[in-house]
Every structure is written in C-alpha cells, then in structure tokens.
Amino acid sequence: MAVFKIPRKLEDLEKEKPGQLCAPDPSCNDPEEACERCITKLEQAPLGLVNDQETFECAYVAVRDLAKVQAPELVKQLAVSMCKNLHTVAASGLQELGEHQYEKGNPAVVEHLSAVHAYTFFLSQIMQHSQASVVEAVKADALNKGAAGKKGRGKAKGAAADDGDGGAAELWYDISGRIARVLVSLLRADLDGVLYRVPTEKSSLLNLVVQAVGRCLGDPGVLKQTKLLGCCHEVLLLTATKHPNCTDAIEFVSSGLASLWKTHDHGVAVAVDLAVAAAKAGCSAPTRLGKALVGKFCEVSPEEYDEASKRGERDIAPVRRAGQLLASMAEKLPEVIHDKMSQLVNYLGCQSADTIRKHLVDCMGALTRYYMGRQANEAGNLALLTSRTNVAAMLLARANDKNAHVRKAVMNNIMELVEGRMWGHDILERTAEVAISRLEDSSLVAGAALELLTRMVECYSSLGGKLAEGLLMENVSKLEAQLEGMEPDDVGPDGEEGAGANAAMWDQGGALDAAATQAQASIIEPTQVDGDAAAPAAKRIDLTYSQIKLLLAILNAELGLARQLTAALPEVEAQLASDSAGVVESAIKLLTLLRRVQLEGVEDAWRRVWHMVFSNSEKVRNTVSDAFNTMISPETEPKDKVGRLRERINRLLPMMGGLDQRDTQALEELLRLALQRGDIAADTARQAVKYLHMHIQKAGVLEKTGCDEFVKACSETRRLSLLCAMLTRHAPDEVVVEAGMVVGMLKTAHVVLKDAVLVRDLAAILGELAAPPHRALHERGAPPGQSLVFSDALANLYSVLLSSYLPEAGGGWAAAAQAAIGAIYTIFPNPHVLLEPLLKELAEMIGASSGHCSAVLLTRAVFIVGCVATQQLALVDKLAKQVRKERTDREKAAAAGGQKGGEDDMDAQLGTGQARDAALDALQEELEAVLLRPGAGLVADWGGLVSGLCHRPDLLAADVALAAAALGALCKLMALDGAYCEANCSVFFTRLTGRGNVKLPTDVRCSMLVALGDLGRRHPNVVEPWTVRMFECLRDEPGEEEVARTCLRILAHLILSDMTKPKGHMAQVARCLVARDPAAKHLALQLFNSLAAKQAKGGKNQVMQYLPEIISDATRGQPMAEQDFKAMMQRLLGYIKQDKLTEQIKVRLVERMENVVVGTPTAAAAAAAPSDAQPAPSTAASQPAASASQPAASAAAMSTGAGEAADSAAAGTAASDGGGSGGGCSAAHMEAAVREWRGIAACLDMVPYSEKGLRMIMERFKCYKHTLGDEQVYRIFKGIAEHGRKGNRSPELKQEVAEYESRLEEAHNTLREEQMAYMAKVEAERAAAEADASAAAADANKVEEAAAAAAAAGAEETEAAGAESAAGGQEGDLAQMEEEDEESAPSPVPVAQAAPGQQSTAGDKRGGAAADAGQEESEDEGEEEDEDDDRTEAPASEGEGEEEGEEYADCDDGDEEGEDAMDMDVDMEDTEWQEVRETSAVSTPPSRRGSALASGAGGGGRAAAGRHDSATSAPTPLAHGAAAGTPMAITPAPGGASDGGDDGDDMAWSPAPAIAASLAAAAGAAAAPPQQQQRQPAPPAQQENVAPFGGFRIKPDPEAQLQQQQGPLGPMPGFGAGGGSVVLGVRIKPDPDARAR
Secondary structure (H helix, E strand, O other): OOEOOOOOOHHHHHOOOOOEOOOOOOOOOOHHHHHHHHHHHHHHOOOHHHHOHHHHHHHHHHHHOHHHOOOHHHHHHHHHHHHHHHHHHHHHHHHHHHHHOOOOOOHHHHHHHHHHHHHHHHHHHHHHHHHHHHHHHHHHHHHHHHHHHHHOOOHHHHHHHOOHHHHHHHHHHHHHHHHHHHHHHHHHOOHHHHOOOOHHHHHHHHHHHHHHHHHHHOOHHHHHOHHHHHHHHHHHHHHHHOOOOOOOHHHHHHHHHHHHHHHOOOHHHHHHHHHHHHHHOOOOOOOHHHHHHHHHHHOOOHHHHHHHHHHOHHHHHHHHHHHHHHHHHHHHOHHHHHHHHHHHHHHHHOOOOHHHHHHHHHHHHHHHHHHHHHHOOOOOOHHHHHHHHHHHHHHHHHHHOOOHHHHHHHHHHHHHHHHOOOOOHHHHHHHHHHHHHOOOOOHHHHHHHHHHHHHHHHHOOOEOOEOOHHHHHHHHHHHHHHHOOOOOOOEOOOOOEOHHHHHHHHHOOOOOOHHHHHHHHHHHHHHOOOOOOOOOOOOOOOOOHHHHHHHHHHHHHHHHHHHHHHHOHHHHHHHHHOOOHHHHHHHHHHHHHHHHOOOOOOHHHHHHHHHHHHOOOHHHHHHHHHHHHHHHOOOOOOOOHHHHHHHHHHHHHHHHOOOOHHHHHHHHHHHHHHHHHOOOOOOHHHHHHHHHHHHHHHHHHHHHHOOHHHHHHHHHHHHHHHHHHHHHHHOHHHOHHHHHHHHHHHHHHHHHOOOHHHHHHHHHHHHHHHOOOOOOOOOOOOOHHHHHHHHHHHHHHHHHHHOOOOOOHHHHHHHHHHHHHHHHHHHOOOHHHHHHHHHHHHHHHHHOOOOEEEHHHHHHHHHHHHHHHHHHHHHHHHHHHHHHHHHHHHHHHHHHHOOOOOHHHHHHHHOHHHHHHHHHHHHHHHHHHHHHOOOOOOOHHHHHHHHHHHHOHHHHHHOHHHHHHHHHHHHHHHOOOHHHHHHHHHHHHHHHHOOOOOOOOHHHHHHHHHHHHHHHHHOHHHHHHHHHHHHHHHOOOOOOHHHHHHHHHHHHHHHHOOOOOOOOOHHHHHHHHHOOOHHHHHHHHHHHHHHHHOEOHHHOEHHHHHHHHHHHHHHHHOOOOHHHHHHHHHHHHOOOOOHHHHHHHHHHHHHHHHOOOOOOHHHHHHHHOOOOOOOOOOOOOOOOOOOOOOOOOOOOOOOOOOOHHHHHHHHHHHHHOOOOOHHHHHHHHHHHHHHHHHHHHHHHHHOOOOHHHHHHHHHOHHHHHHHOOOHHHHHHHHHHHHHHHOOOOOHHHHHHHHHHHHHHHHHHHHHHHHHHHHHHHHHHHHHHHHHHHHHHHHHHHHHHHHHHHHHHHHHHHHHHHHHHHHHHHOOHHHHHHHHHHHHHOOOOOOHHHOOOOOOOOHHHHHHHHHHHOOHHHHHHHHHHHHOOOEEEEOOOOOOOHHHOOOOOOOOOOOOHHHHHHHHHHHHHHHHHOHHHHOOOOOOOOOOHHHHOOOOOOOOHHHHHHHHHHHHHOOOOOOOOOOOOOOHHHOOOOOHHHHOOOOOOEEEEEOOOHHHHHHHHHHHHHHHOOHHHHHHOOOOHHHHOOOOOEOOEEEEEOOOOOOOOOOOOOOOOHHHOHHHOOOOOEEEEEEOOOOOOO
C-alpha cells in the first residue's frame, strides 16, 4: 500500500516515487470537474483520499488549479469535505485505533497516518489560496468604494458598497476558519500514542501546520476575525505546549512568530500573547517559548541592527518592532528577560539603533518592579538583591546615553518606579544627582528630569510632608542618640550587623510598614515646623533596634535628597527661561512643591516663578496662577468668612518682604489674576485695610515704649501696607468706604511712626481711591464729612514734602515724596496751582541766607522738581487722551444711533476731523513745551540749576544723594522739552558712561539708562545720535554687571523697534555673548535670536549685516582671546543657514584676507598682484588704531574689503616711519596681521561646507596665499580641503581638491621660511631702536630736570603777584571767596613750556585780568579759576560741512584770551590736516586735553603740559563733512583724551546741530585780531557751566563743614539748624551778567 509523505511543494506530487502516493498523469485535468468528483468520492469514504488513486488525483488537480475555479462556493465545499474527513480520522479513527492498541507499523495505523498527512497538506494549500483571495477581494472592494464615491452620494454609493466583494472576503475567511478549527482538533488528538513511533517523526506535520497558520496571521484583517484569530493562536499554542517533545516544535513556532513581527506591526502583540499563554499553560517549561522568542532577537547582532537602522525607514521598522518585543516581554514575562539579560546587555552598545537601547531601558524598569515584587516573598535573597542593584546601576548609567529619547526613557522609568514606591532609599541621592545633571540637557530630557524630581519630593517627604534640612538633621540626631546603648537585634545569617535592617528596607520597597510609620510620627511630630503647639502629644511607641536603624537610613537618604535639591536650585531656576513651555511648567511645579515642603534656600527661586506670569504662553501663565493659588490656599478653610479672609492675608504677608521691582510687579499681577479668577475674594482688600489700621495703632503704642517688639511690628506693618496698596489698586470699590481711615493712618505713619515705606504705600492707596471713577476724596459734590477728608488728605500729603519727620537714608523720603506728589495730582483738580508756591518757596530758600545752601535742602528741592515735571507731563497726556476718548465715544454713539447731519457728520463730510486732531496734538505739544519756558513754565526756573549741578563733578562726587536727585531730575526735565534735552545730552551721557571724575552708583546709572529709553521715544531725533554712548556701558568689568544688563535690555528695545541704528557698534553687543556675567550673556543671546528671526530688506538676515564690523573689531580693533572669539563667532555664524548667504560669507572672508599683508616679499607680491576677485579701488586712507580703553573706530570702512588694503598699506607706512621705532612697529604689525589671519580663517572653518563654497575658496587662492606661512591658518585650509575630498564626491572635485592641496603645501613651505627671516630682521631692528630710545630718554631727563626747576621759581612769583592783587581789590564776603579761590588755584607753567600762540601761564592771565578789570570782574575770574575742569566735547555730525570737525568746549575756568587761543589751535589743526582729510575714510575728533584746553582749572601745570604735547606731537584728524556711515558710527577721541590726567571730567562728544553753530562762532572768534579777542566776551555757554538759575551761580561751599545754616522758612526744620549735620554745602552768589545774557 502506497503511503503519503508531505512534500516540500505541491508540484512534487507529480513525480512518481515508489511506495508513495503521487499523481504523475491525472485522468481529469479540469479543476471544476475534478473538484466535484473529489467532493463526491470523499463523502462516500473518509479514507478514500489515500485508498483510491482516482480520488487522490482529483484532489490534487482541484487543489493545484484552485485559481481557475470560478465558483468560490465549490472551493468551500471541497474544504468542508476534507475538514470533515480529517476530523473523523483524527477523532474517531485514532480513538478506535487506540482502543485496539495496534502497533505503529500496522497497515491500519499507516493508512490513518497517510490520511492525516494528506488531508493536512491539501487543507494548508486551500488555506494559502484563501489568504491570497482575501487580499484580492479587499483590493477590489476598495476600488469599488472609491469609484462609487466619485460618481455620487446617497443610494448609488450605498449600492456600490453592498456589492458582492465584501461578501467574497468573508467567504474566504470562513474557509480559513474551518481549516484552523480542524487543525486544532488534530493537534489535540493523541498523535504520539497512536501514529508516531518517535516525536521527531511528526516535525513535518507540525511545520506544515505552523506555516499555514503563520500565513493566515500575516493578514492584518485577521485581527478583526475573532474566531479565526483564536483558532490560529490555539494552533500555535498547542504546537508549543502539547508537543514540546518534538525538538523542532518550539523552533517552528518561534521562527513563524519572528517572521511575523519582522513584517507586521501586530506581530509583536501576537508573539508576546502566545508566550504569556504558553507560560500559563502549566507545562514543564513555561517560559520556553518566551526564551525562544528572545533568542530569535539575539540571533541578529548589534552591528546588523545598526546597519538596518542606517538604511532607511523601511529597514528601521523591523528594528523598532524587535525593541518593542523586548519591552512587552519584560512587562508581561520579566522572568524571561531576567534569564536573558546577560545576552541583552551587549545590545546597549548599538550605535545607530537607538530604539533598541530605549526599549532595553524599559526592560530594566520592568525588571526592577519584578525584583521588588519577588523580594516581598523572598526576603534575604542576596542573589535577587544583587540583580536588582545591578539593574538599577545600569539604568542610572543609561542617563548619559547619547540619544535624548533614551535619556528621557530612563527618567520616565525611574519616575514610575518612584511613584510605585519601588525605588530604594539607598540610591535616592544618586538618582537625584543624575536627574539634576540632566537639567541642562535638551528640553525633551530636562522636562522628564524635572518631573522625576517632583515625584521624588512628593514620595520621599516622610516628616509630615516637609523636606527642611534642619528638621531632618534634628530627627537624625534624636534617632542616633536613642540608638546608643541598645543591643542589636538585626544580625544577619553571617553574623553581620545591620543585614536585617537592609533586608527590611528592601522588602518594603523604600516604604515603611504601619508600625514604623506610627513610630516615626511619634518621634517627629513635636518638631514639625507647622505643628500645632496646643495639640496633644502623640503616644510614644517603643521602637526596636531594627526599626530605629530603618528610620535612620530613610531619614539620611531624604537628607541627602534635600541637600542635592538645595544645591540644584540655580539649575532648576534656569529652566524657567527655557524655550519649551512644558519644561517651564515642570520647573514651576517643582519649585512650588519645594516651597511647600520648606526646602532651605528656595524662597528666591520661588519668587522667580512669579515673573513667569508675564510669559507669552497662556499655559505657563495659568500654571503660575495655579501654583500661586496653591501657596495662598490654607489646607483647612476656616468656617467663618472673616477667618477665611484673614487666613489668606496671613499667607500673603510672608511674600511681601524683600521684594525688588520685578518681584513687586509680578506679585501684583498675580494678585490681579487671583482677584479676577475669584481665587481671592474682592472684600479681602477692605479686610486688609482694617487689619493694617490695627497694626498701625499697635505700632504707635509700642513706639512710645521703645521695645524690640516695635521693630518687629513695623516690619509686619510695612508688608501689610504693601499688600493693601496692591489689593486696592485692583479692587478700589471695596476700600472706598475706608478713605477716612486711610487718611488717619497716613498721618500716624508720618508723624508718629516716621516710616517712609508706610507713607509711600498709604499715599498710593489715597491716589487709587481718588482716581476715576471713584473720586472718593474729591471736594465737589461730596458730603461735609468727605470734604474734610479731602482737606486732611492734602494737608498730610503736603506735610510729607515739607517736614523732616522721614529719614533721608536709604531713599526713604524720596519714595514717600514721589508717592505723595502722585497722590496730589490725582486728588487735586489743579495740582500745579497747589505746587507752584512750594517750588517758589524752595527757590527762595536756596537763594537766601547769604548764598549758603544745605545739601539736604538742595537734594529735596531738585527731587521734588523732577517729580512735579513728570506728573505734569503725565497730566497733559492724560487730558489729551481723555479728550480723544470723549470725541471717539461721541462718534460711536452717533454712528450707533444712526444720526446724520450733526456736527460729527459735518466733520466727516468736510474733512475737518483730522484738522481737529492735529490741533489737539499741537495744543498738547505747546502745553508740554511751556513747562520749561522761562517766566511761564511751572519748572522753568529750575532747568538751569539742575543742569548746573550735573555739570559740576565736584558737587556730584561729594554727595551721592545729591548726584542721584540731580541726574534724576535732569532726565525728567529733558523729557519735557527737546531743546533742553539737546542742550544737556552732553552732560547726561558723560555721567552715564562714567567718563569723568564722578563714578555714580550702579542704581543711578541703571535709572538713567531706563530714562534714556523714554527719552528715545519722546525726542528720537535728538537722542538718536547719542545712543552710541550706550554701547560704552556694555563693559565686561567687575561691578558693571547690572549696568550692562540694563543697557542690553534698553538696547534690545531700541534696536528691535528700529529706534536706533546700531551698525558700527554691534561688536560691543556681540562681545556680551561671551561675557562673564551669565545674565548679560543670556540677554545678548536673546537679542541676536530676535535679530535673526527678523528679516531685513531684501530677505537677508540682520545678523549677516553686522558680521563684518564684528569680525573687524574682534580681530583688529580690540582683539579678543582666541577661545572667546571662536565661541562668539560660532554662535553668530550659526544664524546664517541659507546656502547662498554662507557662500557670500566665504567670499567676503577670503577677500578680506587679501588686504591684510606684511612686508615679506611674497606678501608684497600678493598684495600687488591682481586676483580673480579683486575688490573695487577705494579712496579710503589709513585708519588710526583705537586705544585699548575706547571703542574701535567706525566699522563703515571695515565692512567691505575696499578699505582694507589701504588700512594695511597705511599701517605698513606708519611702521616704517615710526621715528626711531620702526622695528617695534613692524613687529606689532606682523603680530596684528597674523592675529587677523587666524581669526578670519577660524570663521571660514565654522561656516558649513558646500561644494560651491569650496570651489569659491579654491578659485580665490591668491587672496590668501600670503597667509599660509602661519601654521594655524595652513591647518584650517588643509582641513577644509580634506573635508571636500571625503564622502560621496565627484571624481572631478576630488581631482581639483588634490591639486589645491598641493598648492597649499607648496605655498606654506615657501612662506614659512620667508616669514621666519622677516621676523629675525624685525627683532634686530627693534633691538637697535630700543638702544636709541634709551639714549634719547637719558637726554630728555636732563632737560626735564632743568624745566622743573624753572617751573618752581615761576610758581612762587605768580602766587605772590596773585595774592597782592586779590588782597587790594576785594571786600566782605566776595573778598573771602576770592581768597579761597587763590588757595585752591593750581600752580602755573613756566613760559618756556608754553606752545606758540598761547598765553605763557595761567597765573599771568589771572594777574593781568585783575589789574585791568575792576573788583567785580576779578571776583568772577576768581570763581572761574576755582571751578573744576568739566567740559563738553563735540564730535562731527553728518551734514554740517566745515563746522563738523571743530571742537566745542565749555571753558568756564579760563578767560577770553585762553578761549581764543584754543580756537586758534583748532584752526591750526584744521590747516595741517587739510591734505590728509581728502584721503581719510574714517576720521576721529580731536583730543580734548591735548589740543584745546589752555586754562589751568583742571590742574594748572597739567593743562599747559597737555597743550605743549599737542603742539609737538602729531595732531588728530578732524572730520569735515565726509564721515562714513551713520551718526551712530562716530567714535570718541582716541588716547589723547587722557593726556590731561585721570582726574579730569571728560565730557561726551555732542553731535547736536546747535553745538555745530557754537563751533562756527568759536572759529570766527579765533580768526579775529588779538586785541579784539581780548575785548570780545565769550559766548554764554563758554562762560559758565550752566545757564544762570534766577541770576545765581553755583559752586562748592568750603564753609559747609564749619557752619550750620538756618533756613528762612519755619515748616522745614530738616533744612535748618534742626536738620542734623550738613555733609555738603553749595555756595550760590549773584551773577552780574545774568540779565544781560
């Protein structure tokens, strides 16, 4: 009898083999006929398939040609017949054979075995055909639905969807389901007991079954066929569990599943589910299938996974699914991963397959949970503890993975473990350290690290939710003290002490059991910070030695966590500035939580959270508001309303202390949002005012006792007053009824408590209550009682300005006075009527009492003037806005009502509405200008005094409070009038930049910078040329950090709003990118980010426009350190991302190198030879080098390569004509050239690579050939060439690069030898020059000694003559002032040292003036001699012609002849530089002290020496109408400005047109005959430092320390004898020329 053996493929049955069933020549070849005949015969005999050859041949033909059968139902009948017969054979047939116990070789058994194999084989073929038919049916169904959708909607579409294609797929699924079910019944039968001798014989059958089911599972549609999917799963499960004795069964299943997950996404879930089901089946090896699946993963090496990840998305998907298999297996069968972990560790070394490493991290997290769960039942298992420790260590190590997603997975897994209390205390501190180290990572990882730290704080705060370090240390000390003297009870198996405690801790997963928790509570409750002292003490529980050690270990771990978090607060705070809103939210939540658990040092960081309320992200703002509400909400709300309000107030009070301006603004905004959202009730404001009244009364009582509680009460009252002011500002309706109480509190705070902070806050409250629409204090229409409140309020506010109750120290009175003036302007209808008499009284007091004035009086008066000016300006603007609003409301009302023919409609028809707006604008401008108009303005008489004070450095330096008040008032007065602003810009910027003697405090300079931003908007045309001085405030020096930060903020505002043109000075801003101050660095980075995002005209990035000047300044003007330069340029070049722009940069940089040459032969040839990219010729000449202490000259000529050849040529000429020091100059030139080469080459190296850019560099080889002698430059170009040769480059490019490299090497070898020889020659010349200089210095010393002796003799004669002249011509107080002037006058200079055209000595001039003039003139001259050297310099401005280059100075301390001599010197210098001017591209203003100053007020001999130096040394060129660039490019005078000494008060250069007119007048005076010059009076601006104030002149009072001046008015005791010691006096005397001027 022939038997059936399973072939490899169906066609093998056509081959005739002895003893086997086959169909070499079927009798019927029609598939449908064969199918029908086969069905008929199979119904007659179940074993006929193997007994009847005809039936076998019909079955073969039918299965072979199934695709040709047109009727699917016929295929289904065939499948049903075969399934029925197979089930009969496998069930009843095998059962019958088993009952008879036939041997395996019995013919009946062989016949049944052949039938099982034959039926299974044919059914697997039918099942394969069914899957193919399903795919075709689904495609046809999709095509039909698409066609129906295009034709129309409704019934047509529904009819198309109901066609038979969908039913065809279901038919084929039904066939596959029937086959799968019969295969399940087959595998459940006793195959081993009846049919097979050994288990290996059934491997072919099992393989056939697994392949058939595997193909079925490969169809994604099977997932929706629940029955079919279940049968397929059961087939594979039975294969793996019921037939494990077949060694190939597990291999068949695992291989099928492996191919499934590699090709289909659902294969991972199918494989893992089968592994889990196999583990639950209860077989002898439950994890065998799972291990086999992991083994299939390990068959692919890490290198192969890396290669697959590199090939593309199609090959990445299998790698991703493989990683998902591991993660799912670890989650559901962790014991499988535990057994295979030693093999999986190697896959952590995958380089490109990041997803593998990420899922392995997930496996480690699942393993940790598995270990913690097992340890609950296996206490003391050291192997398990070791495994857990190793896995945790590996997990923490992966936090340093190179892929951000892997690092994030580490943080997320640890966070889940922490939430489940499955992360041990022993690695708590290490975990916090790892998470903190990731805060500076990308936003993806930083956010996860912040979330992890938040969960750790939430889960590991055992002491009543507190993590205070002091509290933890206190409890640790208690436990350690309790542990002493106790006997250990936790000895381990090996006799080791402490083993039991460790095991217990791991058993609980880092958590305490109930007994331990109660014991811990009994220990720590008495020391809790928030514990209620009145609460009864908890019952103490006796603890064992093991429990105490457990608690001690936990508290030590939490103590380490607290210390780590305290040290990481700056890093967490820095995340608030992240660009990711999610990271910011996580940082806010963490800081809020740390504030709740009372972590030490978190208060400042928590206040930074408030600032985020101004974020642009609504989610961030809501997060901050929620966090704030959490902090102010009590844990248990009181039942009564007053108690709830008071509880909120008590929680808000601690936040009110130690606030700066930004904190105050942020906190007020949070309170506003809380009131708006309803988190704080509106009546909280009224309750807070009542609460404040109680505290002020209590403080008033304590003030009489003078105890320490008074200080504490005052501190708490100040916080409460600030809270009341904030709440009243946003909920004034609730406080209006308490206006009388507020007035009373103001009087008590002022007179009794003498607290300036309280007065300030209460005045602010009054102002809010009086503001519209409340007007609670207005007299009109108010009841009698309210009228009294109005009068009392004004009286108390006026008293704040006049009385001396408030202290001067700390700016207390100033803040209170400013708030009082603001309240007066809100309360009083006509505030200027009330304040005008006050200003007049102050003026009279200053001018009274024989010209002596107290510094305190002057400081207060000037401060009041500034505040009044600001409030008056705000009042005018407010009234104008009110008029506009009323007009707009009328127009809207008319439009809404449909009215026509009215006044507004007539305006619209005639076009007079715009005219009325223009008239209103003109009226507003007139009202603002009249404030400083002489004789009419409210503060007009004070402008000269304020300006004069600011011009006197000796006064400002002597009293800081006076300096702050004067400069603050100057800023406010400058905002009133453009002409006044223009006239005082010089002194303003001098004080701002700190050029003179006066070094103002940081806060004063910051306030000036803020005011400068306001001035820029008020008078943009006046201030714009001066804003260049702001860049000088960016100095990266110790003590200047806050000034630089403020300056960067203001500059960013002005630059981004196009209020200033920074071109020529952006190099100073770029240097802040590498500043030492992190805050300044961050501000500069934000500015450049905004510039890069803001596109300029023509589509160019704005940063691109500033790169030339930045590179020039960093390599040529003020060289930077190499490391800083590279860091700065790396950041700036990163903004240039377009290929077109990067190619342009490469060309510009290469061409720039062509113009930087030295005197070597090859370099000279390179400079002379034209290159392929030769720049256009330019008329620009040499550019003088800037001094180290001043900014570089204008970058207008540096921004192109045109002027650079001339720069280098002029530098070479200067080096050769150095007057005996040519060698030294050449060496310096060589060093500067090499430095610039290296800087430009470094920039080239940072620009991204492109093939076109490389070709451009190679084509311009001649431009930089002369630089290749430097090793560093050569290496950079060599590296660029190597980069162009590597990778997938074309053969042509590689050939060109090879030739280019050979040219580089040849040029380098040649130039290296030449430059070494040149440097040797330069060193020899330098040595010779130094020898000559030493000889000349010896001769000069002899001449100086003789000149010094002559100068001493001349000084004695001059002093004698001056004293005699002054003694004979003065009487009374004026005589005394002249004597003081003579004592302080400096020594003159001998005639021998005077320059040609100058007066011999200052002493001769003073003596001649006293002899020719009368007593009054002598007095004026003596005063001017005594004044400090405080002058204003004026640089050239555009469009001024010949007047541009002349110098302007306020020579208040010299006579007319000295001024004329100065002007003559200027004209002489103009003549000398007439020829140079035509070839000069960038000109520099003349030196102040070296060329203009003839008088000796700044130090007699020093000034004369300065003139002498100017006459003998090379003069400085002047700019005559040809200055390149914008006015922003004008630079200060170079080193000559410091010739006069460091104590001079160098004024800023003024580009104002008015000053140019003064220069023209000075030039005309210089051209007059000498006799006319002596008779001609100097211009008013040059006679005095300041315009006269009411006919008075200002100077220091030398008797201030000796006298206590009595003020003329009684209400001001602080200004008179009762005002304390006077630290500074100001002498004010009549000015006889004031009225004439």
